[in-house]
Amino acid sequence: xxxxTQTPKFRxxxxxxxxxxxxxxxxxxxxxxxxxxxxxxxxxxxYYSVGAGITDKGEVPNGYNVSRSTTEDFPLRLELAAPSxxxxxxxxxxxxxxxxTQYFGPGTRLTVL
Amino acid sequence: xENVEQHPSTLSVQExxxxxxxxxxxDSASNYFPWYKQELGKRPQLxxxxxxxxxxxxxxxxxxxxxxxxxxxxxxxxxxxxxxxAVYFCAATSGAGSYQLTFGKGTKLSVIP
Numbered sequence: 001x002x003x004x005t006q007t008p009k010f011r012x013x014x015x016x017x018x019x020x021x022x023x024x025x026x027x028x029x030x031x032x033x034x035x036x037x038x039x040x041x042x043x044x045x046x047y048y049s050v051g052a053g054i055t056d057k058g059e060v061p062n063g064y065n066v067s068r069s070t071t072e073d074f075p076l077r078l079e080l081a082a083p084s085x086x087x088x089x090x091x092x093x094x095x096x097x098x099x100x101t102q103y104f105g106p107g108t109r110l111t112v113l
Numbered sequence: 114x115e116n117v118e119q120h121p122s123t124l125s126v127q128e129x130x131x132x133x134x135x136x137x138x139x140d141s142a143s144n145y146f147p148w149y150k151q152e153l154g155k156r157p158q159l160x161x162x163x164x165x166x167x168x169x170x171x172x173x174x175x176x177x178x179x180x181x182x183x184x185x186x187x188x189x190x191x192x193x194x195x196x197x198x199a200v201y202f203c204a205a206t207s208g209a210g211s212y213q214l215t216f217g218k219g220t221k222l223s224v225i226p
Contacts, residue, residue, distance in 0.1 A: 042216035100145040104156040
């Protein structure tokens with residue numbers, strides 16, 4: 001199993017550009033999450049999903065959108081990128097129900113200039 | 114919502130000494146408390162967790178204790194080694210039955226050989 005994979009690993013965007021961060025998991029987990037990690041800060045939840053077709057906002061959803069059309073994929077969309085979105089983005093998945101454990105992807109380092 | 118405070122933000126210990134990191138949480142309904150280790154440039158990885166019906170859990174050199182009354186939990190690392198150097202994050206579920214996690218801001222542990 002590859003676990004949770006993310007692409008790209010690095011990206012530089014110009015202000016106002018848009019992009020999609022990809023996240024895929026092969027563990028058949030129902031729960032998936034997007035976090036951002038700023039220097040010296042913990043992980044803040046952007047959006048999460050409890051299953052295909054179901055998404056909900058986390059603590060810091062402004063400027064982002066998500067979709068969950070399949071169990072495996074949970075892309076994060078940035079519209080009109082701003083310098084404040086410069087961060088490391090982690091996707092995670094979890095089985096839920098019997099366990100709360102979340103497994104993280106390798107992260108995407110995004111810089112907005 | 115849940116609020117998780119973590120202390121200290123940085124910790125330096127001599128190799129072989131013990132390290133203790135403490136966290137407090139605000140939501141009395143929280144029922145799961147994981148600890149993640151994040152090495153530089155890597156993804157967070159679960160090292161130990163504890164549920165609210167347990168007061169202490171050990172795994173070799175790592176232990177976690179939970180005081181539900183005081184709403185705090187701690188990570189204890191004994192016989193520290195240089196490879197224990199990393200940033201450690203505590204987290205708590207955001208309410209009973211929730212599969213969301215709220216993270217502390219992290220503790221940078223340095224083990225000096």
